[in-house]
Amino acid sequence: MRSINVILVSLNDSSTKRLVHFKNHGRTYKKPASTSKDEFMHAYVRLLTLKNNKTILRIIFNFCGLCLAFISLDSCKKNVLPVNDVPDVQRTDGSIMIRNWLLTGPFLDSTKFNQDGYKDFSKSSIFSSTNSINYYQAKDYIPLNSVLNTNKQAGSYAACTIKSEVEQDVALLFGMHGSLKLWLNSKLVREETNPTQISKNRYIVRVHLKKGNNDLLVKLFSQTDAQISWTFHLDVASIDYVRKYAFGADFFSISEHYLIGKDNSLSLRFKYPAFIPSTRPVQLQIKDVTGHTVINKTLPAGKHWSLALNDLKNGAYKCRLIADLDTIQQCFIFGDHRKVFNEYQSQIKPMLSGDINRINVETLFQRFRYMDDFGTRNQYGEWLERKISATLFELGTILNKLSLKKEPYSRIGGLHIRGFRSSIDQSVDNYMVYIPQRGQLNKKLPLVMMMPYVTKQEPFLESWHVADITRIELISRLADKYGFGVLWPSARIYRDYNLNPIASSATFEALSAIKKNYHIDDNRIFLYGDCSGGLQALLIANRFPSFFAGIGVEGPELGYTQSDRYPGIWIQANNIIQTAENYKNIPMLIYHTPNDRKADFSIIKQLVNTLKKAGGKVHLDTLNNATKEHMFKLVSEEVVISQIFGFFKDKQRHCPDTINFSTYQLKYNKSSWITVNDKEYGKKAKVYAFMSGKNSIKLTTANVNKLTIDLRDVLKIDKKDPISVICNQKKLGLRYPVNGRLVLELTPPKKSKLLKTQLVEGPINDVFKNGFIVVAGTLGTPDQNETIHIAANTIYSNWKEDFFNDCETKKDVDINKLDLQNKNLILIGSEKTNGIIKRFANQIPLKVTGKYIEINGKKHLGESISYSFVYPNPVNSKKYVLIIGANYNRHLWSHVKDLPLRGWYDYEVWGSDSMVEAGYFNRYWGQSKI
Structure with a gap:
């Protein structure tokens, strides 16, 4: 031995x-x-x-x-710790990763290890053993499970020397899974005992480095057996770097409690006083919901303050601490928060008038009830109390505005959760908006749209998007800094990726809703998204390139382009790489690490290369190959979002001289001054257009039958002079049209009553993007009617489950003229069982018998066949009918489930348990040959 x-x-x-x-x-x-x-x-x-x-x-x-125990390798003959050189951090832009470590462990007697303290640390405490190693951290974290070869609860030590170029104060930024104690030069500087999941720069501590060697010891403890990786990272940075990006959890918090009982004092402190310069006394201001200052005083020197509130009335207040360089404010409640809510609610309700007023107030009522119930079931922590206080403060300000007979929503700064009545299902959809507090309310306001990522199946008001207060406060600070409004739409995105047109419809509805209250600058609307939110940002910009002045995304998940979950033809038509040229006139900043295990880096690399070849303005930042796993990510969201906002700062939408645009779908048919009105079915329509001189436009097209040039949006056009258009090398001499729109019909369609258009082209899930009614037939036998009722209820309950809203359902006998004219109709049954289908019988290509069904002239044999297909509404060809039925009677038709999320085809034919055929209709709504 x-x-x-x-x-x-x-x-x-x-x-x-x-x-x-x-x-x-x-x-x-x-x-x-x-x-x-x-x-x-x-x-x-x-x-x-x-x-x-x-x-x-x-x-x-x-x-x-x-x-x-302090341990080193037998090979560590000189009895020294691994050294990490740190320069003068004031001269660096970013953080310095500590990579050279001496690791000791594992200590499997984890209970005693976790209780252990620390007294002395010196080089003489080091000894040799086989379970200690010198470790170079090649990644951006230490994978302790694999390095120490354990998946059990365990403890370990990590030690090193930080060799500082100069004497300096620095920030240590670290994250870990588990708990931690940290000593520098034998002094305990940080202890975190609550188990956490590792994230970049979650914890910060200010320390002093002497010039030369500084000994660092970290004690790490994994508090769970190993389904979650035991990991750790530590960086060094300047104090200004931490302040710039507000690292650390709850950087902007100023108290541990925001619900203050009647007999309690308000306890105040900066969460990270070492990073808040305060050379002079801190100023305290407290305002009530009317904006009146009720307390204005200078606080005595110190880091913690306690303030008696005996003179305040029960209610919501806003507290502001003003230091040398920082002003941090939070809301708080004095008195019983439930009584405050009940008082505000009882006074507001009688003063409400109008649908939108009721929606906005009820949104806040719902939000409060949910949070209060959550606190009752769990606990009232700091995060929850801050959010409850902010909600009640907004209700108080609304009450004050209504009492003064003032508009309570328009041009009001701050963070707001609101709603609108959606035209999709006539139910309430919610959004969150932040408006800069100063100097922007009467100006055109640039807007950043934060596209939602997939999360739990929860309503927007209960979702992580409105719950992550630290992230929201970071973004709000950036909005104030750059003068941007910020919109968080629900986009009807929850658990499912929702790649159908519902997402873009809901997003534009939310945009329209805030335009009613704020003066949004249409030339400065930007998109941000990360993970699946990045996918949504790229999708909506690709489909509607004329709307946006810039795109910033992090780690967009584009795996759908290689997925077998969707039809191949649909993927081709919706693959943004296939139409990457649509981004040509939109500046784009992409952050994506090659070490992303959630989103395939090779796909985004392909997109970037394709876009660059098309002349696009795109920059790809690989984040120093940061790690992004399914269970944790070491990408600093604070840095990414901050830099993307900075990227947006000087960007503005403009009317381009050159357009390079392509589309497979007429519903996505416009880029600036070019609109594709008709195209060859199943093929990619392409338009390359540019100004070739004064009043001269040159175009090259492929698979385009008809297009419109909107001359009103084109530069260098003089209405008085003739216009020269050269299209596919054919010169046309034209006059300026009265309405400013020049229509070129390149290939006239054959004579047909029906034609796929921008408004009506399928597939099935396109029916759900705007107003629809589920129509149950009542003409059948009791058993048939019962089956139809179950099918209608299945659609209703699926919609409720997927989107948390009711959808409109009616019996066929209750459908009126306005419904027929203005709604997409989901007709359940057949000519024999549904009165509306019977009315349309000669105008819908459907025949149902006990032996087969026939759709658009194609027979499908069988006695247990069910079907669904989409077709133009015979009353209004700008609307749809979706026909759902079967040639047999069973209490559940499998094919009606999740059609809004799954309906990728124009028609589907099912056997008793599975799909037997699906496909698309052609340009004229006939059977397709592809």
Whole structure:
């Protein structure tokens, strides 16, 4: 057995070190005077029977009780810690990763390890063993499970020397899974005992580095067995760097409690006082919901303050702390928060008039009730109290505005959660908006749209998008800095990716809703999204390139382009790489690490390369190959969002001289001054157009039958002079049209009553993007009507489950002229069982018999066939009918489930349990040959 040199520093005796010395191949041991003979002999006898150093060290650890072991490799002859050089951080732009470590462990007696403290740390405390290693951190974290070869609850130590170029104050930024203690030069500087999941720069601490060597020791403890990786990272940065990006959880918090009982005081502090310069006394201001200052005082020197609130009335208030460089404000409630809510609610309700007023107020009522119930079921932590207080403060300001007979929503700064009545299902959809507090309310306001990522199946008011207050406050600060409004639409995106047209319809509805209250600058609307939110940002910009002045995304998930979940033809038509040229006139900043395990980096690389070839303005930042796993990510969202907002700062939409546009779908048919009105079915329509001189436009097209040039949006056009248009090398001399729109019909369609258009072209899920009614037939037998009722209820309940709203359902006998003219109709049944289908019988290509069904002239044999297909509404060809039925009677038709999310085809034919055929109609709504 190898010689082992051990120094164990006991923490049971505060006055003396208790030393144990083992040497001479395990046969000679020296007992320290302060250790009992029985204790020593017990350890000695056990050691004689052991065969490996890991077990010896475990027994040594148990023998000494609560102790600390420092270990180095046998190869560490000079008895020094690994060194990390740190320059003057004021001259760096970013953080410096500490990569060279001495790792010790694992200590599997995790209970005692977690209770352990620390007394002394010096180089003389280091000894050699096989379970310590010098480790170079090649990644941006240490994977302790694999390095220490354990998946159990365990403890370990990490030690190193930080060699500082100059004497300086720096920030240590770190994250870990589990808990941690951290010492610098023998001084405990941070302890985190609550188990957390690792994230970039979650924790920050300000420390002083002397010039030269500084010894750093980190004690790490994994508090769960291993489904979650045991990981750790630590960086060094300047104080200004931390302040710039507001690292650390809850950087803008100023109290631990925001619901203040009647007999309690308001306790105030900066969460990170070491990062808030305060050379002069801090100023305190408290305002009520009317905007009146009720307290304005200078606080005494110190880091914590307690303020009696005896003179305040029960209600919501806003507290502001003003330091040298920072003003941080939060809302708080004085008195019982439920009584405050009930008082505000009872006074507001009688003063409400108009649908939108009721929607906005009821949104806040719902939000409060949910949070209060959550707190009752769980606990009222700092995060929850801040959000409850902000909600009640907004209700109080609305009450004040209504009392003064003023408009309570228009041009009001701050963070608001609101709603509108959606034309999709006539139910309420919600959004969140932040408006800069100063100087922007009467100006055109640039807007950043935060596209939602997929999360839990929760309503927007209960979702992470409105719950993550730290992220919201970071974004709100950036909005104030750059003068941007920020919109968080629900986009009807929850658990499912929702790649259908519903998402874009809901997004534009939310945009329209805030335009009613704020003067939005249409030339400065931007898109941001991360993960699946990045996908949604790229999708909506690709489909509607004329709307946006810039795009910033992080780690967009574009895996749908290679997925077998969607039809191949649909993927081709919706693959943004296939139509990457549509981004040509939109500046784009993409952050994507190659080490992203959630979103395939190779796909975004392909998009970037394709866009660059098309002349697009795109920059790809690979984030220094940061790690992004399914369970954790070491991408600094604070840095990414901040830099994207900075990227948007000087961007503005303009009318381009050159357009390079393509589309597979007429519903996405416009780019600036070019609109594709008709195209060859199933093919990619392409238009390359540019100004070739004064009043001269040159175009090259492919698979375009008809297009419109909107001359009103084109530069260098003089209405008085003739216009020269050269299209596919054919010169046309034209006059300026009266309405400013020049229509070129390149290939006239054959004579047909029906033609796929921008408004009506399928597939099935397109029916749900705007107003629709589910229409149940009533003409059948009781059994048939019951089956139809179950099918209608299935659509209704699926919609409720997927989108948290009711959808409109009616019986066929209740459908009126306005419904027929203005709604998409989902007709359930057949000519024999549904009165509306019977009315349309000669205008819908459907025949149903007991032996087969026939759709658009194509027979499908079978006695258990169900079907669904989309077709133009015979009353209004700008609307749809979706026909759903079967040639048999069963209480559940499988094919009606989740059609809004799944309906990728124009028609589907099902057997009893599975789809037997699906496809698309052609340009004239006939059977397609592809």
